[in-house]
Amino acid sequence: MEKKALDEESILKIKQQVVEKLRNIGETILDQINKGENPYLEIPIRHLSNVKFNKEKRILELGSALSKRYYLDVGAVRKFVQTLAVAAISKQLIEEKTHAHLRDIFYMLKKTLPNTNIDLVYEQTESDKAIEDLELITSFSREQLNIGADKRGVVAGEVVIEDNNDIIDWSKMGSGGWSIPSNTEELVFKKVDADFVLVMEKNDLWERLNEDKVWKKLHCIIMGTQGQATRGTRRLLQRLNSEYNLPVYVLTDFDPWGIYIYSVIKFGSINLAHESERLALPQAKFVGLRYDDISRYNLKKHIIKFKDVDFSRLDQISNYDWFKNNKEWQEELNKMKNLAGKVELNALAANGIKFISERYIPEKIKEGEFLD
Amino acid sequence: MEKKALDEESILKIKQQVVEKLRNIGETILDQINKGENPYLEIPIRHLSNVKFNKEKRILELGSALSKRYYLDVGAVRKFVQTLAVAAISKQLIEEKTHAHLRDIFYMLKKTLPNTNIDLVYEQTESDKAIEDLELITSFSREQLNIGADKRGVVAGEVVIEDNNDIIDWSKMGSGGWSIPSNTEELVFKKVDADFVLVMEKNDLWERLNEDKVWKKLHCIIMGTQGQATRGTRRLLQRLNSEYNLPVYVLTDFDPWGIYIYSVIKFGSINLAHESERLALPQAKFVGLRYDDISRYNLKKHIIKFKDVDFSRLDQISNYDWFKNNKEWQEELNKMKNLAGKVELNALAANGIKFISERYIPEKIKEGEFLD
Structure with missing residues (x-):
């Protein structure tokens, strides 16, 4: 539990790790495509069945159940693309030292896909879930991904x-x-x-x-x-x-x-x-x-x-x-x-x-x- | 409309005026009692019928209708006493350079009156109204009376x-x-x-x-x-x-x-x-x-x-x-x-x-x- 106080240097280092991680996700997918495989993302399951109270640490936490989300799967493709789109936005935000809020991300993703009449997201719940998935995939928090929400306190x-x-x-x-x-x-x-x-x-x-x-x-x-x-x-x-x-x-x-x-x-x-x-x-x-x-x-x-x-x-x-x-x-x-x-x-x-x-x-x- | 920027001195002066005004209210009531009169407070009417949109100034404001609130009046005595009790608290707060919030004032007034089973206030709406009345009587704002409410922004x-x-x-x-x-x-x-x-x-x-x-x-x-x-x-x-x-x-x-x-x-x-x-x-x-x-x-x-x-x-x-x-x-x-x-x-x-x-x-x- 105990950590050293974070100084500028360690904060900067984490930021670099986030960008690397995001780049890795993209490269892995590219790799899968080049190999002719069906690209997928591996995501811990967030369903209540996988939420447990850890009595030792005394916190609520996710279990270890994982799911694979495939690109070539009619039921999963939207979420797959949404998650990648959020990853791209997050990477750009970090590189430009800029932050966005959940509601902004929603509007940034609410685009009609080229040559279709389908929007990438229709409701904010979709972009919010994609952001949570990205937290799970990267093990970095929304805040570390330069995405914020409420300001109070x-x-x-x-x-x-x-x-x-x-x-x-x-x-x-x-x-x-x-x-x-x-x-x-x-x-x-x-x-x-x-x-x-x-x-x-x-x-x-x-x-x-x-x-x-x-x-x-x-x-x-x-x-x-x-x-x-x-x-x-x-x-x-x-x-x-x-x-x-x-x-x-x-x-x-x-x-x-x-x-x-x-x-x-x-x-x-x-x-x-x-x-x-x-x-x-x-x-x-x-x-x-x-x-x-x-x-x-x-x-x-x-x-x-x-x-x-x-x-x-x-x-x-x-x-x-x-x-x-x-x-x-x-x-x-x-x-x-x-x-x-x-x-x-x-x-x-x-x-x-x-x-x-x-x-x-x-x-x-x-x-x-x-x-x- | 135009005013000079308030400096420390003018802010202090206003504070003294507030205390003076509060003391005056008490002295006037004492005077009425000493003269054997039925003590009263004169209060602008806050009912919707007395709220007007001033087209020239372009603000909502109170009309000039006044009401007298008598001590010896079964229908008015509670409000009369509540208003005086708030005035006393406000004076004390200012003199002690302390502020209180609406909810605190409510609890400070929620006391059983001596030798009765009657509380001075039962609900916060009563103390809130007494505070608004005091604003009207003194022409000073709740804030100037050292009473605050929400903090946001x-x-x-x-x-x-x-x-x-x-x-x-x-x-x-x-x-x-x-x-x-x-x-x-x-x-x-x-x-x-x-x-x-x-x-x-x-x-x-x-x-x-x-x-x-x-x-x-x-x-x-x-x-x-x-x-x-x-x-x-x-x-x-x-x-x-x-x-x-x-x-x-x-x-x-x-x-x-x-x-x-x-x-x-x-x-x-x-x-x-x-x-x-x-x-x-x-x-x-x-x-x-x-x-x-x-x-x-x-x-x-x-x-x-x-x-x-x-x-x-x-x-x-x-x-x-x-x-x-x-x-x-x-x-x-x-x-x-x-x-x-x-x-x-x-x-x-x-x-x-x-x-x-x-x-x-x-x-x-x-x-x-x-x-x-």
Whole structure:
């Protein structure tokens, strides 16, 4: 797991490896054609049947099942050509030091094939799948292929990075913070002066902790995900964890939705199982609100009754392998079910607007009793 | 409309005025009590009947109708007390140089009143309304009362600001950009070196323009709103426009949803009509995709057929006063209706990934034929 911090040189080297890999794919196909063979691509199967929870590594990952996708196969030819077309675009993007987003790639592929009335893709799901296939074939991530998606999230702390020749000091970002890009693969850390990372789903909480300079007082990095963490945010977290050994603590409401955000950061998500190695963070810990905090912090008044949708979400989460086989989590989730209600972190404001910064978080971190 | 750029001193002065105003409200009520009168607050009516489109200023605004809210009135007493409680919290926040979010204020007010079983508020809608009332009573914005809400949006350009003692250079933010805070009221501009502001709703487009350094090449500021612009983003736009005379151009898809985002930035929104003076931007221009661009930029292939919900949204928008009485907009919206389809800015990528940066935007700006 442990890696050295990536410097400019190693980042550049990876980029060269990506281009080489893409060229290899093309050359292999050319070779097959020259030999008179039916060209094919070999692709790990992404179907749920091939997604497993690795109990040792504690992440969701793909099994080893492979499928061959042939050019001369009516059922496979579209996907074959789409995947190659994405590979060609990706290679060009990298060589031109340019990035594109999923939606752009869709439009770039949406072309009528010469001498036909057939489009290479009709829907974005087709180009998205071709991109995921290319990730699997190359073992490089979409970001390394210069293809991005959502941009959300914000960060502050005593960290200095270099990004596109700019030196950016996360401790001098005022009330706004640095906005996390969709691709954090090629940032270079110049200085990382922190003991841990605090992650939260809501930007209003991030603004609270930033105003109270929690990152300075507790010597940490604060990161807001604004709902589900993007791949850019998750990769940034993983890099801080693996390159600098920083523990990652996730702060959410006491409700199934918050716990799911934690779950994705920690274990990965089913449809990105092939990317878990690069995105999941098995060492992440939960410092969100817990059942016992309701009495401890006087929040009984602020319990919000569950709706049907909350009950069913809670049931789903309770049945995930990684929560099902964890006694502590089963207890916690059962307590939530019996309570039939949720509690928000904002409710701590009833004890004073700075209560969360000055009491809740320091206490939780000091006690170190995190749900895992 | 035109104002001088706000410096530290004038921002500090406004803050003192807010505190004075809040103290005055309390003193007036005390006075009424001491005189044996029934204490009341005078509040402009926010009902739709009192919201008008000011054709001269071209913004939505509140009419002059006022209502008196008495303490000794069973129907009004809750609101009376809620409003005063918010005023007290706001005064304390300002004096302690602290900010709170709407959700925090709700929990701070959700208290059982002494010797009763009645809560001061039960739902956030109650505290939100009390805050809006306080804006109306004081003529200061929620942000000036140190109460914030959503944080979204990102910015880059040759601008230097001072914020919380940090000096922030928007031209040195790498691929991420500066994350716009919920409250932009008290930023101090140190350097604004730009000819105009380009606003867009989608972060992927913002990343495209940032990577292509459009802000440098076209000497402008690029701002991403991530959907509907927050109050923080709108106020920042308005300040750049009014304090530095920067034209604001809004870049959206050719669809009713994009046009509505433009509409809110320019004219304000119905439920924030009382804040139009501070948030609306009548000088904003539309540089989004237009009907004629479909043939001009070869986008016919990329028309996305309208669904029912698009048709009804288009009808709503066509009936807004400000679009209804504008011949050019009526023509444009009619063309969209006849086309029964929409086109996304991303579709320009079919002409090359940098087409939007190198051709579309420069052409539109150069020609200067904006929809108003």
